[in-house]
Amino acid sequence: MAEEQKDQPSFRITYYAFQGRAGSLRAAASLGGVSYEDVFTSGEEHKKAKEEGTRRWSGVPELVVFDKDGKELITLGQSNACTRYIGKVTGLYPENAVERALVDEILDSVEDVLNVVSPTFGIKDEEKKKAARAKLCEPDKLPYWIGKFEARLEENEKRGNKNGYFVGDKITIADLKAYYGFQFLTSGNLDYIDGAKLMEPAKRCQAFVAKIKENEGMKKMEEAFAASQKEYKENKVKSFKRPGKFVCGSL
Amino acid sequence: GGRAEPLRYAAAIGGIAFEDRFITGETHKKEKAEGKRRWSGPPEVVVIDKDGKDLVTIAQSNTCLRYIGKLAGLYPENKVSAALADEILDSSEDVFGVLMGAMAGKEKDEEKKAAAEELLKDDGKLTYWVKKFACRQKEAADRGVKSGLFVGEEITIAELKFAATFGFLMGRLPGFGKDGYMGKDENKALLAIIEKVNANDKVKAFTEQFNKNTAAFKEKAENCSFKYGGKTVSGAL
Numbered sequence: 424m425a426e427e428q429k430d431q432p433s434f435r436i437t438y439y440a441f442q443g444r445a446g447s448l449r450a451a452a453s454l455g456g457v458s459y460e461d462v463f464t465s466g467e468e469h470k471k472a473k474e475e476g477t478r479r480w481s482g483v484p485e486l487v488v489f490d491k492d493g494k495e496l497i498t499l500g501q502s503n504a505c506t507r508y509i510g511k512v513t514g515l516y517p518e519n520a521v522e523r524a525l526v527d528e529i530l531d532s533v534e535d536v537l538n539v540v541s542p543t544f545g546i547k548d549e550e551k552k553k554a555a556r557a558k559l560c561e562p563d564k565l566p567y568w569i570g571k572f573e574a575r576l577e578e579n580e581k582r583g584n585k586n587g588y589f590v591g592d593k594i595t596i597a598d599l600k601a602y603y604g605f606q607f608l609t610s611g612n613l614d615y616i617d618g619a620k621l622m623e624p625a626k627r628c629q630a631f632v633a634k635i636k637e638n639e640g641m642k643k644m645e646e647a648f649a650a651s652q653k654e655y656k657e658n659k660v661k662s663f664k665r666p667g668k669f670v671c672g673s674l
Numbered sequence: 675g676g677r678a679e680p681l682r683y684a685a686a687i688g689g690i691a692f693e694d695r696f697i698t699g700e701t702h703k704k705e706k707a708e709g710k711r712r713w714s715g716p717p718e719v720v721v722i723d724k725d726g727k728d729l730v731t732i733a734q735s736n737t738c739l740r741y742i743g744k745l746a747g748l749y750p751e752n753k754v755s756a757a758l759a760d761e762i763l764d765s766s767e768d769v770f771g772v773l774m775g776a777m778a779g780k781e782k783d784e785e786k787k788a789a790a791e792e793l794l795k796d797d798g799k800l801t802y803w804v805k806k807f808a809c810r811q812k813e814a815a816d817r818g819v820k821s822g823l824f825v826g827e828e829i830t831i832a833e834l835k836f837a838a839t840f841g842f843l844m845g846r847l848p849g850f851g852k853d854g855y856m857g858k859d860e861n862k863a864l865l866a867i868i869e870k871v872n873a874n875d876k877v878k879a880f881t882e883q884f885n886k887n888t889a890a891f892k893e894k895a896e897n898c899s900f901k902y903g904g905k906t907v908s909g910a911l
Binding site for chain 2: 501542
């Protein structure tokens with residue numbers, strides 16, 4: 424039984440073969456040392472699932488939680504609901520109610536930023552897309568939001584927390600969510616948006632990103648993830664088991 | 675109503691003392707331009723410490739709802755149950771987004787009506803979401819939950835958020851009300867959840883006072899702060 428437990432994922436994360444909205448889920452599980460299965464899906468697969476009505480809500484990621492016998496207990500959706508669940512089982516979600524609220528604010532606000540940009544993905548006319556994305560770079564849009572994230576880092580610092588995280592003095596799911604949010608803006612994959620220029624005035628955010636990038640656990644996780652992306656691309660392997668301790672769910 | 679309704683109801687059900695402060699759209703716009711908004715919009719919750727001083731201002735309606743809900747005993751302890759509640763909170767916001775997206779730039783009544791019809795077609799965006807909420811309710815019932823609610827036997831922040839969101843839509847979106855889309859047989863169970871929230875004794879008592887307060891505010895903008903009695907639950911960092 425102990426052998427079976429060793430291989431048993433605590434949960435299965437289903438998402439595309441890039442970090443995106445699943446980055447915070449995978450990172451939380453990895454840094455928290457819990458076992459999980461990382462399953463890659465594709466745009467076509469997702470479209471089909473959605474049309475067949477099998478999507479939990481509207482999109483991915485989805486999280487299948489396993490029970491103590493390794494059976495599927497339930498499937499959850501909504502990236503922040505999933506991130507918070509994983510945060511709770513890994514200790515990356517604080518105990519203090521006010522600190523939890525500060526973490527939740529970051530989770531919600533990163534989603535707001537993603538939702539500000541996402542309507543522009545569907546614009547087919549290049550000129551219209553360019554104009555729409557230029558609008559996002561006006562002072563009351565993305566720069567406004569980045570300014571807020573910068574302010575949150577400053578406030579945490581002023582509370583006496585000197586480690587450069589968003590909440591408290593230890594890494595939390597807020598940091599992981601924000602990190603991948605910033606990666607989304609600066610990856611260079613957003614045409615007509617100069618992410619580096621947007622982040623330029625946000626010195627604390629830049630230091631934060633560098634700090635998370637250098638985190639040993641994050642480096643290990645990203646290395647394994649890159650290897651998985653290669654396996655997926657070259658050999659069409661879709662499922663990857665990440666080792667760790669088994670943490671089951673129950674209702 | 676709107677995004678603060680579930681927060682207010684949660685505090686009321688939990689018997690928690692709070693101050694309800696009203697602002698107008700114009701005031702918010704001005705304050706936002708001055709950089710005074712915590713994030714992008716209201717509601718905002720100022721958490722008070724044990725000495726009665728402002729500890730911190732938090733925003734993001736679901737964050738505030740979860741915070742108040744936790745104090746009020748309306749956020750499940752079980753991690754999976756809590757995730758089920760969290761899903762409803764996030765999906766309710768997604769529904770707001772669907773509505774706002776469809777109504778953006780539509781001024782005339784005919785435009786709004788046409789947009790509403792589009793949302794409520796068989797393969798319409800809102801139809802898709804309503805079906806998902808109906809699935810969540812049915813799954814809970816299939817798990818043995820007898821209350822008809824989304825998570826467990828008692829009202830949680832999930833039902834408060836859902837009722838406020840759908841109540842808002844039922845009042846604003848042509849064809850979506852009780853005499854329209856939400857009155858259909860397949861939406862009976864969802865309608866029952868909204869009615870269960872509205873029938874809660876503490877919600878009813880709160881709403882009666884709230885309506886008096888909003889009338890007073892309408893009369894004179896200076897009447898903008900209202901205190902509700904209850905137990906004081908302070909915050910700490």
